[in-house]
Amino acid sequence: MGHRRIEGMSLLEAFGFAPGAMVAAVGGGGKTSLVFRVAAEAVERGIPALVTTTVKFTRPAGLAMPRLVMVPAESAVEAASIALAGEGGVTLASGEGERGRMLGFPPAVVDGLRKPGRLVLVEADGSAHRPFKAPAEHEPVIPAGATDVVVCVGLQVLGRPLDGRWVHRAELAAGLAGAGVGEVVTPAVAASVVLHRAGGRKGVPPGARCSALLNRVGGVEAGPLALELAKRLVDGGLDRVVIADASEGTVLEVMGRALVSAPATDHG
Known part of the structure; x- marks a missing residue:
């Protein structure tokens, strides 16, 4: 198992996302920050980045949001290509819902947004502002x-x-997790949910890489509990685990079996 702690590493590099990829963020805390932070990092490197959702999402607190383009589902693929031709990053939504939340697209429409040289980032789950979750029958909504x-x-x-x-x-x-409601959430309990085929791994397409973001909040360093959880997840078969503050874009630790950074300038 590889292990890195590199000053100045971006989330894009930590996860190894490359142009042409489609990233679906699921689970609990950090999804919105992850997709918008990675989009900004990609644009900085000359990689066109498109942020969208198959559910609903809110504007990122404290983070810049690429220009918002609202279009009906039948126009989404064409509108995305036109918008990205004029600027490096775009947020694509089908409308605006209650409390200012942006509405998304069916998974089949989002599938059509993936193109060579482009990075597509999809918020594909909801967690009611809780840091951890298990998916219901209708969740997540992964393209x-x-x-x-x-x-x-x-x-x-x-x-x-x-x-x-x-x-x-x-x-x-x-x-x-085989635990009781009200029990303490230990690294073992959290890992059991994330690694379960009806939990964190639910709906992962065949052949897709499955990784984890362990998202810190408030500048607290990654402690022993976070490191124990990361190790359990890698030992349990996840491709990569990144401990980071996604809002700040600060990467603290990276664990995984293959730690090769994405080709950050290849966007042809």
Whole structure:
């Protein structure tokens, strides 16, 4: 198992995302920050980046959002190509819902957005602002063409009770982990949910890489519980685990079996 701690590494490099990829962010805390931060990093490197959703998402707090283009589903593929021809990054939505949330597209429409040389970043799950979750029957909504799925875990859940204050669909999470509602969320409990085929790995397309973001909040360093969770996830078969503050774009640790950075300037 490889292990890196590199000053100044971007999330794009940490996950090894390359032009032509489609990344679906699922799970708990960090999804919105991840897709918008990686989009900004890609644009800085000359890689066209498109951010969209198959569910709903909100504007990123404290992060720049690429120009918002709202179009009906039948016009999405053409509109994306036209918008990206004029600028490096675009946020694509089908409309605006309650509380200013942006509405997305069916997975089949999002599949059509993937093109060579372009990075497509998709928020494909909801967590009701909880740092951790287990998916319901209708979740997540991952496009079949996703090349990468990133399961997000907000590190503030570790050491907290497995209940509705900290975990979205706590009863489902408890069942997947073989734990009781209200028990402490240990690295073992969190890893059991993330690695479960009905949990974090649910709906991952065949052949897609499955990684995890362990997202810190508030500038706290990655502690032993986070490192233990990362090791359990890599040992359990995830391709890569990144401990980072996605909002800040600060990468603390990277663990994985193959740690080769993405070709950051290849966008032909």
